[in-house]
Amino acid sequence: xxxxxxxxxxxxxxxxxxxxxxxxxxxxxxxxxxxxxxxxxxxxxxxxxxxxxxxxxxxxxxxxxxxx
Numbered sequence: 001x002x003x004x005x006x007x008x009x010x011x012x013x014x015x016x017x018x019x020x021x022x023x024x025x026x027x028x029x030x031x032x033x034x035x036x037x038x039x040x041x042x043x044x045x046x047x048x049x050x051x052x053x054x055x056x057x058x059x060x061x062x063x064x065x066x067x068x
Contacts, residue, residue: 002019003018004067005055007063008064008066009064014058015030017055026047027039027041030054
């Protein structure tokens with residue numbers, strides 16, 4: 001299982017999210033500019049909740065959120 005999201009605003013890339021299983025858990029790596037920050041979760045459900053909340057926040061701020 002691996003998924004990715006691209007967040008942009010007015011055509012400019014704001015952030016990227018990469019989700020993958022790793023070491024018995026789930027890793028969500030967020031990249032903004034040159035900085036990447038990993039978030040580790042013990043279940044897919046917890047990671048999915050984090051990603052849904054994060055992408056909803058970006059959408060609320062007027063960003064385009066695209067899976068891919």
